Amino acid sequence: MRKTTYIMGVPFDVVKMNEAAELVMGFFDDGGSHIICTPNPEIVMEATKDSKLMNILNAADLVVPDGVGVVWASKFNKVKIPERVAGYDLCQTVFSKMSQKGNTVYFFGGAPGVAAKAAEKMKAAYPGLKILGTRNGYFTSAEEKDIIREIKSFSPDLLLVGLGAPKQEKWIYENLRFTGAKAAIGVGGCFDVMAGNIKRAPKIFQKLGLEWFYRLLCQPTRIKRMMRLPVFAVKVLFSKKG
Numbered sequence: 001m002r003k004t005t006y007i008m009g010v011p012f013d014v015v016k017m018n019e020a021a022e023l024v025m026g027f028f029d030d031g032g033s034h035i036i037c038t039p040n041p042e043i044v045m046e047a048t049k050d051s052k053l054m055n056i057l058n059a060a061d062l063v064v065p066d067g068v069g070v071v072w073a074s075k076f077n078k079v080k081i082p083e084r085v086a087g088y089d090l091c092q093t094v095f096s097k098m099s100q101k102g103n104t105v106y107f108f109g110g111a112p113g114v115a116a117k118a119a120e121k122m123k124a125a126y127p128g129l130k131i132l133g134t135r136n137g138y139f140t141s142a143e144e145k146d147i148i149r150e151i152k153s154f155s156p157d158l159l160l161v162g163l164g165a166p167k168q169e170k171w172i173y174e175n176l177r178f179t180g181a182k183a184a185i186g187v188g189g190c191f192d193v194m195a196g197n198i199k200r201a202p203k204i205f206q207k208l209g210l211e212w213f214y215r216l217l218c219q220p221t222r223i224k225r226m227m228r229l230p231v232f233a234v235k236v237l238f239s240k241k242g
Helices: 017-027 041-049 051-059 068-074 087-101 114-125 141-154 167-179 190-195 203-207 211-218 220-226 228-240
Strands: 004-007 010-013 034-037 104-109 130-135 158-162 183-186
Touching: 004 068, 010 051, 017 034, 017 087, 017 183, 034 051, 034 167, 041 051, 041 068, 041 228, 051 167, 068 228, 087 104, 087 158, 087 183, 087 190, 104 114, 104 141, 114 130, 114 190, 130 141, 141 167, 158 167, 158 190, 167 183
Parallel strands: 034 183, 104 130, 104 158, 158 183
Antiparallel strands: 004 010
């Protein structure tokens, strides 16, 4: 039975990394189409102002905490989230399992050439991983139909969509049923990391929950986005008063 806890109206599954990966693998075999979301505090904040995004997060089949701030916020709930399940790490864990079982994946999103480069890197990292195709995230409405048609021709087990939040979540919600994919994950900028264009924070930053701070040091222009984090913390604290 699914166990969830709510952060500002967004339901999060109470699972650890390997449990989440096993759930994704299970989606490939049950005959349906499944949406997996990985909200961080920024996306949670956005959902409080965007009813469509909030509805998608509540309708998703698996929602895991990409940000350590979400895990922290759950500490004020009766039901707590045991650990961060970052979208990038979830993909890597699922890739490892898929490479052993012959499941298939399609990469859609990112700047021109990035998804293709990411695919080559992931094939090298996980021998046996079957990446059926790639497509960048720059397209017109006419091209979108061709993209969906191409994905449908492959009907992959897993579709990764890197269009940035909340565009990717809305795209998945509106189009997943037409792609033939059994499950889809909105992966944000993960293709850039997979391709080696952007480095993840050192392990010590990840372990301490300071990956956001490392990204800010590397990209100072993110300061405006990062200012949502203290606002998120204040809203969580005030929502628990009384």
